[in-house]
Amino acid sequence: MHQPVLRHRLHNFLQRLTALMGKSGPPATVVFDRAQQILWRGEGWAPVPPTAARILMALLDHSGAIVSESTLIHAGWQGEPRAPADLYKQIHALRLLLETDPHHPRHLLTRRGAGYFLQGVVGKPSVSGAEKR
Numbered sequence: 001m002h003q004p005v006l007r008h009r010l011h012n013f014l015q016r017l018t019a020l021m022g023k024s025g026p027p028a029t030v031v032f033d034r035a036q037q038i039l040w041r042g043e044g045w046a047p048v049p050p051t052a053a054r055i056l057m058a059l060l061d062h063s064g065a066i067v068s069e070s071t072l073i074h075a076g077w078q079g080e081p082r083a084p085a086d087l088y089k090q091i092h093a094l095r096l097l098l099e100t101d102p103h104h105p106r107h108l109l110t111r112r113g114a115g116y117f118l119q120g121v122v123g124k125p126s127v128s129g130a131e132k133r
Contacts, residue, residue: 029120029121029122030098030107030120030121030122031121031122031124032048032056032057032060032121032122032123032124033045033124034053034057034060034123034124037050037053039097039098041097041098046097048094048097049093051076051077051090052076052090052093052094052097054075054076054078055072055075055076055087055090055091055094056094056118056121057075057123058071058072058075058076059072059108059116059117059118059121060118060121060123063118063123065117066111066114066115066116066117067115067116067117067118068114068115069084069087069115069116071115072087072115072116073086073087076090091108091110091116094108095107095108098121106119106120107119107120107121108121
């Protein structure tokens with residue numbers, strides 16, 4: 001199947017899936033391409049800044065688990081000491097990319113006193129250049 005046809009079918013499928021799930025259903029799947037550091041959320045691909053991408057990869061690597069702030073700080077800044085406020089800014093930036101309504105997140109959730117939990121996001125190794133157009 002040609003890439004444009006496949007891309008069009010995938011786009012239509014994701015739109016129908018999102019419409020069927022509505023606000024009361026589980027969150028729609030978001031796809032993150034690790035190699036290209038881009039995110040698909042139904043309207044198209046969006047670039048993810050490097051620090052936010054490293055934090056998102058750490059969350060994906062611990063899929064289904066709560067990830068502590070210290071683990072995410074270590075992942076985001078590659079061991080460089082940072083304050084929790086730096087992480088909060090990156091979490092906010094990720095929510096702007098991931099969520100339909102960042103003030104009521106459904107993908108990147110906070111577990112007070114424990115860390116962050118990611119749901120409905122799939123990590124993909126790579127997307128070819130033809131698929132991103």
